[in-house]
Amino acid sequence: MKLTFFGAAREVTGSCFLLSGQEGDYLVDCGLVQGGREERNREPLPFDPASLSCVLLTHAHLDHSGRIPLLYRQGFRGPVYATGPTIELAEVLWLDTAKIMREESERANRKRRRKGQSPVEPLYSEEDVKGALSLLEPVAYDELVSRKGVDLVFRNAAHILGAAVLEIWAEEKKIVFTGDLGPFFGVMDGSPPVINDADCVVLESTYGNRDHRTLESTRQEFASVLAEAAQEGGKVLIPSFVVDRAQRVLYELSLLHFNARVDLPVFFDSPMGKRATEIYEKYRTQFSGEIQKITLSGKSPFQFPGLNFVSSPQESRDLNDEKQAIVIAGSGMCNGGRILHHLKHSLWKDSTRVIFVGYQAGGTLGRRLIQGASSVRILGEDVVVRAKFATINGFSSHAGRTDLLRWAGQFKNNPLFVVVHGEEESALALASGLELEGKRAIVPYPGGVLDISRETLAEEGEVVSAQVSVLREIEGALRSLQEGIPVKEGSPRWGLLRSALVLLQEAQRKEDY
Numbered sequence: 001m002k003l004t005f006f007g008a009a010r011e012v013t014g015s016c017f018l019l020s021g022q023e024g025d026y027l028v029d030c031g032l033v034q035g036g037r038e039e040r041n042r043e044p045l046p047f048d049p050a051s052l053s054c055v056l057l058t059h060a061h062l063d064h065s066g067r068i069p070l071l072y073r074q075g076f077r078g079p080v081y082a083t084g085p086t087i088e089l090a091e092v093l094w095l096d097t098a099k100i101m102r103e104e105s106e107r108a109n110r111k112r113r114r115k116g117q118s119p120v121e122p123l124y125s126e127e128d129v130k131g132a133l134s135l136l137e138p139v140a141y142d143e144l145v146s147r148k149g150v151d152l153v154f155r156n157a158a159h160i161l162g163a164a165v166l167e168i169w170a171e172e173k174k175i176v177f178t179g180d181l182g183p184f185f186g187v188m189d190g191s192p193p194v195i196n197d198a199d200c201v202v203l204e205s206t207y208g209n210r211d212h213r214t215l216e217s218t219r220q221e222f223a224s225v226l227a228e229a230a231q232e233g234g235k236v237l238i239p240s241f242v243v244d245r246a247q248r249v250l251y252e253l254s255l256l257h258f259n260a261r262v263d264l265p266v267f268f269d270s271p272m273g274k275r276a277t278e279i280y281e282k283y284r285t286q287f288s289g290e291i292q293k294i295t296l297s298g299k300s301p302f303q304f305p306g307l308n309f310v311s312s313p314q315e316s317r318d319l320n321d322e323k324q325a326i327v328i329a330g331s332g333m334c335n336g337g338r339i340l341h342h343l344k345h346s347l348w349k350d351s352t353r354v355i356f357v358g359y360q361a362g363g364t365l366g367r368r369l370i371q372g373a374s375s376v377r378i379l380g381e382d383v384v385v386r387a388k389f390a391t392i393n394g395f396s397s398h399a400g401r402t403d404l405l406r407w408a409g410q411f412k413n414n415p416l417f418v419v420v421h422g423e424e425e426s427a428l429a430l431a432s433g434l435e436l437e438g439k440r441a442i443v444p445y446p447g448g449v450l451d452i453s454r455e456t457l458a459e460e461g462e463v464v465s466a467q468v469s470v471l472r473e474i475e476g477a478l479r480s481l482q483e484g485i486p487v488k489e490g491s492p493r494w495g496l497l498r499s500a501l502v503l504l505q506e507a508q509r510k511e512d513y
Helices: 038-040 068-073 084-114 126-133 215-232 245-258 270-281 289-296 313-321 341-344 365-370 399-407 425-438 466-483 490-510
Strands: 004-009 016-021 023-029 054-056 080-082 137-138 144-147 151-158 162-170 173-177 200-204 238-241 266-269 307-310 324-327 353-354 377-378 381-384 388-391 418-421 440-442 449-451 456-459 464-465
Touching: 004 144, 016 162, 023 068, 038 215, 068 080, 068 084, 068 126, 080 084, 080 151, 084 270, 151 399, 162 490, 200 238, 200 399, 215 245, 215 341, 215 353, 238 341, 245 270, 245 307, 245 324, 266 270, 266 313, 270 307, 313 341, 341 377, 341 381, 353 365, 365 377, 399 425, 418 425, 464 466
Parallel strands: 023 054, 054 080, 080 137, 173 200, 200 418, 238 324, 238 353, 266 307, 266 324, 353 388, 418 440
Antiparallel strands: 004 016, 004 449, 016 023, 144 151, 151 162, 162 173, 377 381, 449 456, 456 464
């Protein structure tokens, strides 16, 4: 049994893992590459879609599901197993994505024709989406599914509605894929599953090098920023992923509204977001006790007086005339969608507040803004940046470093942890944390092939053991330190380096028994 990492290796987006064995090839996720590197989605797939036995989809987010219609376009006709809520959300996301791709290609082709260039086609069409949707097979949480000698179970990942951790038994080995893992004590989705044993665990690391703020401090900060905006008379813009993160923001706003702590009108500017919220309403009995308590009181956790859903483009443009309001719009990383129009019309005003409530990948407009860009180019126009910014990661549906290590610590045996779905710094930091707790961890490169039975990783044609892989990470970290700013003796970083030296010396002397 071999596992090939075709995406989300030392990066966050584009999850795509091929599990190959005697009974066939199984693809776990097939997501879009995002964060300014979207051209990679047009690269030829490194496998034959028509040869796949099936696809196992952990959840609907586009960086996990967004290239499945491309698989259909290129000949895949097998089943795509996913939970019911994931299937409903995927339909909304895929159709909207295909529409955006078509519109973008039409705009690009108008320019290309004027230059005498050949037209470009969208990555896939609405017809491809409809074909891919016909392949989706619903699976309930904790239901055992058997296919050609492979058994699998979807567990509730507590990440977003319908998200799953996969347990797979094949060729006398057990492999666990976390997909994206939710935090312990999550407000909306409960807690991630308890799994005690595995041979190999493919573990996400989006926040592998840091923790989120506490719920109490996050809510206080959110309320404070909104109160300051209300006093200054400006508009509040909240770029948000319209599936899950937007619903979490709506829930937090509903709590503030019912407690009379916010009185600004709220506009959710996304037709897709409205449909996603309706799906969340439909499945709200699956959420945590906190959400169900709201439901049992006769209130909706996602709707409140003063909330307006915006659908048409004209209604969206009319929001430019609103002097003071809260506007939620996609995309969450400001790399497309209606939020761009709102940023273009409001970033230059010092009364504007922009609240980031999600991860901002490198290369995105959102990342440039939080890094302090003084001017940005939006929709062909240079815009000076005078707005004030706040980043509130406490609403994240991802587990932070402490929760990731806690979840990994529940395994009673000693599986090999394969750390993926995180920027290189984050993935390496989580792998290091696992090693410090006595666990075995590797961080594969894109295209790496793991032989699960032998626990050897082949990278660029060379086979390396887990131990050699870790040593290479140490060498890379040392090179980075040597090339960076000198560390002052007696500083906190100096203490860390001395501690690392002691640990390495101990590793030289210590034998495994």
